[in-house]
Amino acid sequence: MQRIKKGDTVEVIAGSDKGARGEVLHVYPKEDRVVIERVNIVKKHQKPVSAGRQQVQPGIIEYEAPINLSNVMLVCSQCDKPTRVGYRVNEDGMKVRVCRACASDID
Ligand SMILES: [Zn+2]
Structure with a gap:
């Protein structure tokens, strides 16, 4: 049984986002990692490329990177x-x- 589930509210207890709270957006049980809303934001520079029919917008993309389950309560x-x-x-x-x-x- 999972200790943390999608939709739970968790608090970060270690790392650079210590003290932050957010909703669990995604759980990776095999890796013991979770993605939390507005926690562990990383920026990625997106080059203007076309992926299939869709044109990907260039610029900086911000997204939540997974953090270890042991870092949240x-x-x-x-x-x-x-x-x-x-x-x-x-x-x-x-x-x-x-x-x-x-x-x-x-x-
Ligand atoms: Zn209680």
Whole structure:
């Protein structure tokens, strides 16, 4: 089970974007990496090239680069704190994520 899922709000706990919060846009489970909205922005210079029928606009493209999962913590929607994730099994036998700080369900 994934600790962090797409659509979660996370806080960056290490690196140059430490303290930043954003929504998880993409998860790469195999690489343990996540892409977070407005975090780890990299700039890429785009040359004017034509890709197929579409003309690619030249200039500087900004996009979010993936960062390591260990550099982020899930922000609990109930207590608004970055927290470690616990698990419990609910009445239906499903595993749900719980906040370790306030013990409320995250899913
Ligand atoms: Zn909480």
